[in-house]
Amino acid sequence: MTLQDTNAGSTVHPPRKRRLSLRRFLVGGRIGDLGRFPRYLAFALLGGTLIWAPITGYLRTAPLTFKSSTSLILPGSGASASMNLNGIGQASSYANSAFSSNSVSPTETYKRLIGADRILEAAAQSMGFTRQAFGKPRINLVDQTSLIHVEIIGGSAEDAQARGDALLTAFFAELDALRSDEQMTREDSGLAAIDDYRSSVAATREDISRLQQETGLISAEHYDAIVESTRRLENRVQDLSATLDEKTQSVAALEASLGIPAKAAAATLKLFADAEFNALTNEVGVQAAALAKARSQFGEGHPTVQSASAAHRAATAAVLRQAVAVTGLDAAQLETLDLAPAGARADLLAQLVRMEAERSGAVREHATLSMRLTREQTRQENLAAAAARLQDLQRDFSVAEAVFATAIARTQSTKSDVYASYPLVQVLENPSLPDRASSPNRKLAIAAGLAATLMMLLGLLLGWMRSVIIGRLVGTPVAPLARDARQATA
Structure with missing residues (x-):
């Protein structure tokens, strides 16, 4: 087999680029897939920069402020x-x-x-x-x-x-x-x-002043005093009238008993109080005795009787003249006198004169007080309306004065x-003197940065493990994508 055949038998495919799958983006890859680490590291560095850059700038540039509390x-x-x-x-x-x-x-x-x-x-x-x-x-x-x-x-x-x-x-x-x-x-x-x-x-x-000047009343109490005085005066006049009646009856009874009026009794006492009158009265008695003796011895025509009679007439005439001079009465009025006020009769005549004097005084007093009572009653009737008006005015004045004084006192008390x-x-x-700055709070800023960094890292960790977490939540394991895995291996 030639090298060419060998190369022909083993077909080598060129590597293909990894395609971005929506499923992979949502579900994620395997936990042990370290190919994702660079992306997560880049996100972590970017997030840390976004978190700590503002915090560092705030702590470096923010001015210090202090807080005072009261x-x-x-x-x-x-x-x-x-x-x-x-x-x-x-x-x-x-x-x-x-x-x-x-x-x-x-x-x-x-x-x-x-x-x-x-x-x-x-x-x-x-x-x-x-x-x-x-x-x-x-x-x-x-x-x-x-x-x-x-x-x-x-x-x-x-x-x-x-x-x-x-x-x-x-x-x-x-x-x-x-x-x-x-x-x-x-x-x-x-x-x-x-x-x-x-x-x-x-x-x-x-x-009130005008009414006082017009009527003479000073106050309502003054009118009450006038009423009380009039009442006492009326009682006194009534008592005096009863006393006068009693004295009049007593005088009348004694005059009837003595058979001589009180005026004649007073004249009698005055007359027999005169020494010359008493001497002449004695002379009349002597001449009367001589005349009686002469008449007993001689006839009326006898010179002795005539002489005694003339002496008696002369003595009597002298007595009358003296009585007229002493009493001021005429001859006819002298016949009403009691010319024998001897013994107890003289005392009764003196008592009659004394009782008549008391009665006369009572009559005079009664008349005077009666006139005064009439004037006081008339004055009281005339002042009744004025007293009522004055009482109303004084009551109004007391109320107005009390209100006035109370208003002043209330104004002062308020x-x-x-x-x-x-x-x-x-x-x-008092306002406190702070011992440290209240802002910026470095500890709070650092704690906030650390908390934000921790939450960012926690979020990245959850994103790294989201495949397993989603599988557990839905109850079906999510199989790794074999083709994507082979392509990643190739």
Whole structure:
């Protein structure tokens, strides 16, 4: 056999290129087929580059930032104040707890207020920054508490802390401004009401003064005193009238017993109290005795009897003249006098005169008090309507004055209630001074890169083993492609 025959007997086929099969792309090849390794290695290098290039660039170029944190707390208790002015009124104020309303959350309100543009603008201006350069704080509310957690970043630890302090200062300044504005608004509205109350008090006081000048009444108590005085005066007049009736009856009974009027009894006592009259009366008695003796001895025409009779007449005439001079009565009236007031009769005459004097005094007093009672009753009737009007005016004045004083007291008490609309907030933790930068976080970036690399490698491993995994999932082993394998071997 020649070499040519040998070459002819062994036919050599030229190698054919491997064709890309859809089935092979989806199912994959054998696990031990190392021909696929270069492709997987290229994918791994490309994926690692895509993962670590951005991370490395971020860590090298990102500026350092520091985060300062602070905490605020809102006390949950309310506040109350009460002021009682004796004889004027009472003023009280009560501020509910900031958390007593379910419709309004003070923590949410303060969260929005801290992040307000004007507060951030004020804080930025205090540090010489622009609003954009200052940044925006991160505000978190701690659940089930009244805590507000605020975080703000800066280029350095001191800068972050200073920004936190500036933010708190601007926040508390704005709170003070809001509270002051609220108080001024309330005070302005309260001053308008106080002016109305003051005008009402002045008008009522003017009406009272005019009524007092017209009637002379000072107050309703003054009219009550007048009524009480009139009542006592009426009782006194009634008692005096009864006493007068009693004295009149007593005088009348004694006059009837003595048979002489009280005026005559007084004249009798006055007359017999005169010494000259008594001497003349004794002289009349002597002359009467001499006349009787002469008549017993001589006749009427006898000179002795005539002389005694003339002496007796002269003595009697002298007695009458003296009686007229002493009593001021005429001769006819003198006949009513009791010319024998000796012994107990004289005492009865004196008692009659005394009782008549008391009765006369009672009559005079009764007349005077009756006239006074009439005047007081007339005055009381005239002042009744004025007293009722004055009482109404004084009651209106008391009410207006109490309302006026209470309004002033309430206005003053509300000045101490500065936390009614904007509750009290306190700094629980001052802005912290961070000890390390918060960004960029190298550990977190490296951990993220490692996790991404691990997941990429896991994905490539799953792609390498997908043939076996798919076969197990469908329950039928996927046979290797013999032709593709022979072609790969050839």
